[in-house]
Amino acid sequence: MVRGRSIIIAMIFGVMLTGCGAEGLPEVNAVNCSGRGMEQALDAFRNQPEELRQAFIDGCEALLGK
Secondary structure, eight states: OHHHHHHHHHHHHHHHHHHTTOTTOOOSSTTTTSHHHHHHHHHHTTTSOHHHHHHHHHHHHHHHTO
16 A cells, blocks of 8 residues: 555656656656666756755655655
């Protein structure tokens, strides 16, 4: 049940990021949420509002079950 909820939350954050006009920003997925992928993803948020960056981080935490 918790894992299913985490996946749904991650999908919602992904839609939110896309819906905010944040074209070209990384999406929440296993590659972008771990290791080097996370470094590159966060670098892409450098010039974006903090809310978008935090939504991405929250989505990754939900995806990874943290």
